[in-house]
Amino acid sequence: MKSKKEEISGIKSRKIKTSEKKFNYSKPIFSAVFVWIIIFLFVLGVLLYVLYLNLPGNPEKLNLGLENLPELENGSFNGAVQFYPNMKFNHNSISYSLDPLCSAEKVDRLEEAFTELSDKVGLINFYEVSNNSDIEVVCSEYSKQAPEGDYFIAGEGGAREIIQTGRYNVINQGIILLHGNPHNFYECEWANIELHELIHVFGFDHINNEDSLMYPLLTSCNQKLDEVIVDKLKELYSKENLADLYFEEVSAIKSGRYLNFNLTVKNSGLVDAKNINLNVLDDGKLVKTFDLDDLKYGAGVKIEIQNLRLIHRNPEEIKFVLDGGDLIKEIDEGNNVAKSNF
Numbered sequence: 467m468k469s470k471k472e473e474i475s476g477i478k479s480r481k482i483k484t485s486e487k488k489f490n491y492s493k494p495i496f497s498a499v500f501v502w503i504i505i506f507l508f509v510l511g512v513l514l515y516v517l518y519l520n521l522p523g524n525p526e527k528l529n530l531g532l533e534n535l536p537e538l539e540n541g542s543f544n545g546a547v548q549f550y551p552n553m554k555f556n557h558n559s560i561s562y563s564l565d566p567l568c569s570a571e572k573v574d575r576l577e578e579a580f581t582e583l584s585d586k587v588g589l590i591n592f593y594e595v596s597n598n599s600d601i602e603v604v605c606s607e608y609s610k611q612a613p614e615g616d617y618f619i620a621g622e623g624g625a626r627e628i629i630q631t632g633r634y635n636v637i638n639q640g641i642i643l644l645h646g647n648p649h650n651f652y653e654c655e656w657a658n659i660e661l662h663e664l665i666h667v668f669g670f671d672h673i674n675n676e677d678s679l680m681y682p683l684l685t686s687c688n689q690k691l692d693e694v695i696v697d698k699l700k701e702l703y704s705k706e707n708l709a710d711l712y713f714e715e716v717s718a719i720k721s722g723r724y725l726n727f728n729l730t731v732k733n734s735g736l737v738d739a740k741n742i743n744l745n746v747l748d749d750g751k752l753v754k755t756f757d758l759d760d761l762k763y764g765a766g767v768k769i770e771i772q773n774l775r776l777i778h779r780n781p782e783e784i785k786f787v788l789d790g791g792d793l794i795k796e797i798d799e800g801n802n803v804a805k806s807n808f
Contacts, residue, residue, distance in 0.1 A: 528718040528784060534801035536633035536712060536734040546670060546680075546694045550628065550635040553669025554702045555600060556736040556763065558590050563599035572605055572644055572660075579660035586696050589703040601640045601667055602626075623663030631764040632734035633710060633797065640667035654687035661691060670695055710735035710797040711742065711788045714766060716804045718784070725774045729804070731758065731788060732766035735797050744769065745790040748777040755790070783807050 562580070564573060580592040627638040642663045662679055673680040679691045711733055718727035725746070733739050742758040753776055761767060776784070788802040
């Protein structure tokens with residue numbers, strides 16, 4: 467049996483232990499405060515990093531490479547020369563209209579010339595319309611006098627409207643003027659005069675060879691159409707009539723994650739380009755697609771974009787791509803990209 471003194475001592479001892487347990491309650495509070503401080507610093511760091519990613523930086527001009535720009539040929543081939551390089555209609559079925567003043571004889575000779583050229587080339591044909599024709603034929607009672615002797619310039623012909631695209635000189639309209647026949651004129655049994663002027667419509671200049679049909683003056687009915695002209699027409703009209711989009715120039719400045727750019731897109735092809743789009747890519751990932759207007763052959767469009775937000779602040783490559791889905795069939799598919807490697 468314990469004495470009262472021992473009991474009291476035991477009670478005091480238990481009170482002291484109870485007091486020690488209360489003092490230990492402050493440790494979880496300290497730990498919680500520490501955790502919240504860590505979370506705050508982490509969130510602050512994330513916010514600062516996001517702010518860094520999105521704040522504009524020092525302007526950096528990009529060096530953008532352009533590939534496969536269109537080039538014209540020199541237009542000269544074995545003595546036959548076109549007024550401009552690569553002159554052609556942008557279609558192979560070519561219309562013509564006849565002046566009501568044209569006599570039945572002139573009409574017959576014109577049709578003979580159209581048939582002759584169509585048969586020799588094999589890729590083009592002609593058909594008559596009443597208006598809005600590719601070739602207008604005008605007959606006149608005017609007689610153009612011979613510059614000397616019995617030589618005579620019996621007509622005139624050529625391309626009246628040409629669109630320069632950068633790759634071709636597209637003939638939009640041609641004209642043939644047939645003059646009246648003066649005295650001392652070589653009257654040939656075949657349509658040599660009409661064919662001569664028709665070849666001018668297709669862009670061919672004179673040839674300094676008296677045996678050539680394209681000699682400036684009619685000196686003999688034995689003048690023949692040069693095979694080199696026929697071969698060049700076969701070459702020009704064997705190619706499919708397509709559009710050809712390309713970047714004429716591109717400039718871009720990157721400030722941090724934002725891109726400002728100016729570019730000019732042109733169509734150097736033979737026909738209009740429709741449903742054009744421009745894709746901007748950041749390290750191969752699409753940033754944005756811009757839908758552009760249709761572009762006529764020989765025409766161009768300028769585009770200016772400010773503050774386009776990129777995916778990365780420091781990409782390894784920025785790329786501009788025309789017709790990213792390859793929806794437009796083109797002469798050259800390899801000139802639709804401009805890119806910069808950092």
